[in-house]
Amino acid sequence: MTDQPYSAKKDPLFPKALDVINAVVRKPPNPAVLYHYTLPDAARLIIERGVVRASNIRFMNDPSEVRYASDVIETVIAEFVPKLSDTPRGFYRISL
C-alpha cells in the first residue's frame, strides 16, 4: 500500500456502489415541483440571485438523523459480522 489518501475516484468498485445509491435516491415518481421552505432573508437571495444555501451536514440541526442512519448501517453489518461487539464500531463514520 502507498501513503496516498484513499480516493473514491480511484476505487474500481465505487461505480457499482453508486448504481445502488442511484437506484434509491432517483426512484420514481419524481414530483414536478419541489419546495424549499425558508425565511424571507434567504428567499430574497433565491429570488434575486438564484442561489440556495447548503449547510455543512455536520452542523445541521438534528444529530438524531445521523444516529438513525448509523443504526441502520450497524444493523446490517451485524448480519455480516456474528459478533458486532468484537469489531471496531463506527469505523465507517470516519468518512462522514
Place this chain on the structure above:
Amino acid sequence: MITARTIETVDYYVTSFSAEPDLLGQWRAYCMAGRGFAIGYQSAPLTRMNNEVYLFRVTYDREEQEQAVRSIIEIYIPGLVEAAEVAKRDLIVAAGAALGVPLALLLLAFKHEAYAEEREYRLVRSGINPIPLDQVEFRSTANMIVPFIEFDLADHRNNSNGKAPLAEIVVGPSVDAARAENHYEC
C-alpha cells in the same frame, strides 16, 4: 475572526426540499412558525445540476434502507475478506475506508419513518471532490455558527436562460399574504 481553515474540505453540504407545498411541520421547523415562504422549483433541472451536486430522494422505508446497505456491503465483501485473510492492517483499513465512502453518501438519504410526511428531497454536494475553502461561508443560527456554500440554481448547463427554475412561491401561514403579493409584483 472565523476562518475557513477549521472546515474540512471533504464535508458534505446539503439543502432540503419537500414535495409538499404547504406542510405545517415544515412551516414550524424552517420558517419560524410560518413567517416565511416555500419556494417551488421545477424539479427536472435540479436533477441535472452537475457532476458534484446530486438530487437525493430521502427514503423513510427501513426495509429499503437496509437492503441498499446490504447491497453495498456485498460489493465490498470480497476485498474485505481478502484483506482480513492476509491480516495486513493497512489493507484492512483501506478496504474499510473504501466501503465507508458510499455508505456515508447513502446515509444522507435515510430518515426515520416518523418523518415520512415531509417527502424530503435533498441537493447534496458530495465531499468526494474537495470543496475549495474560498467557497465556504458562515451564517449564525440561534445557537451555532454554520458553514455553508451556495448552490447556483440559475447558472447551469441545462438552464440556459440564467434564471432559477422557479415554479411558484407559497406564502407561509403567518405572513400577511396581501403584502407578500405586493413584493411579488415589485
